[in-house]
Amino acid sequence: MLVATPIGNLGDLSPRALAAIRDADVVLCEDSRVTGGLLARQSIAATMIPLHDHNEAAQAPRLVERMKAGERFVLVSDAGTPLVSDPGYRLVRAAIDAGVTISAVPGPNAAVMALSLSGLPPHPFLFLGFLPARGGPRTAELKRLRGIEHAGLSATLVFYEAPHRLAEALAAMAEGLGPDRPAAVARELTKRFEEVRRGSLGSLAAHYATVEARGEICIVVGPAPEEAAAGADEVDARLRAAMAGGMTLRDAAASVAEATGLKRRDVYRRALELGDQS
Numbered sequence: 001m002l003v004a005t006p007i008g009n010l011g012d013l014s015p016r017a018l019a020a021i022r023d024a025d026v027v028l029c030e031d032s033r034v035t036g037g038l039l040a041r042q043s044i045a046a047t048m049i050p051l052h053d054h055n056e057a058a059q060a061p062r063l064v065e066r067m068k069a070g071e072r073f074v075l076v077s078d079a080g081t082p083l084v085s086d087p088g089y090r091l092v093r094a095a096i097d098a099g100v101t102i103s104a105v106p107g108p109n110a111a112v113m114a115l116s117l118s119g120l121p122p123h124p125f126l127f128l129g130f131l132p133a134r135g136g137p138r139t140a141e142l143k144r145l146r147g148i149e150h151a152g153l154s155a156t157l158v159f160y161e162a163p164h165r166l167a168e169a170l171a172a173m174a175e176g177l178g179p180d181r182p183a184a185v186a187r188e189l190t191k192r193f194e195e196v197r198r199g200s201l202g203s204l205a206a207h208y209a210t211v212e213a214r215g216e217i218c219i220v221v222g223p224a225p226e227e228a229a230a231g232a233d234e235v236d237a238r239l240r241a242a243m244a245g246g247m248t249l250r251d252a253a254a255s256v257a258e259a260t261g262l263k264r265r266d267v268y269r270r271a272l273e274l275g276d277q278s
């Protein structure tokens with residue numbers, strides 16, 4: 001049983017979650033000190049086994065064997081919904097592959113709460129979890145994302161971010177996705193200092209360049225504007241202009257791929273089609 005736990009406010013631990021934990025033979029958790037603290041407040045003494053990125057793959061087959069033998073397991077994260085930027089996927093996959101029936105007690109999730117409070121279109125939305133921590137890979141990831149938007153994706157984007165990286169992440173997003181994109185920074189959800197700050201990526205980046213962010217944070221970014229998502233027309237226009245300017249088909253495709261963030265192979269294929277049509 002996958003059991004969601006609070007993301008800050010202990011009042012969000014549901015009666016069903018408590019019952020599932022009480023009924024379990026074993027509680028799989030990220031950090032037994034965190035989960036132990038949560039359970040102690042409910043006067044529950046549980047057998048806990050830590051499950052994290054470093055041991056999940058090795059533990060999964062053994063745990064599935066124990067499930068098949070009839071032991072009742074629950075999986076919890078330190079906070080929120082298991083598997084969502086947290087351990088559990090490999091175990092769930094192994095259990096499904098072994099024909100073990102799994103279920104869940106749904107509950108708190110920071111991404112969905114931030115999305116619903118953001119004031120941005122709630123669907124479609126794309127949950128991206130944490131961007132790479134280092135500047136180079138983060139810029140590359142945002143460029144890739146922008147390329148997918150150029151190809152037609154129009155969805156609200158939801159990210160997790162650490163407070164000490166918020167300012168640089170927002171600056172990179174403003175640069176990579178566009179400073180005018182509407183966005184929201186949701187902080188300390190369900191806690192005493194809960195705050196949702198809404199504005200353009202550029203204005204949020206400017207704000208957090210001077211104000212230190214504390215606590216836990218989600219960033220929500222509104223969908224790419226229509227003209228960015230239109231994609232195909234823009235690619236065609238750029239290709240035609242490049243080839244009319246004397247570029248070879250291959251060079252035109254390379255230059256348009258670079259400008260739009262699209263895959264060179266895809267742009268080249270389109271350039272060939274346009275070449276055939278002329």
Ligand code: SAM
Pocket residue numbers: 007008077079080081082083084085086108109110111159160161162186187188189190191216217218
């Ligand atoms: N599984 C969790 C969930 O369902 O939300 C997320 C786990 S992930 C390791 C932790 C990240 O979630 C934090 O770094 C932060 O970005 C986000 N987060 C968790 N709790 C939050 C809260 N109370 N307010 C805002 N963001 C939160």
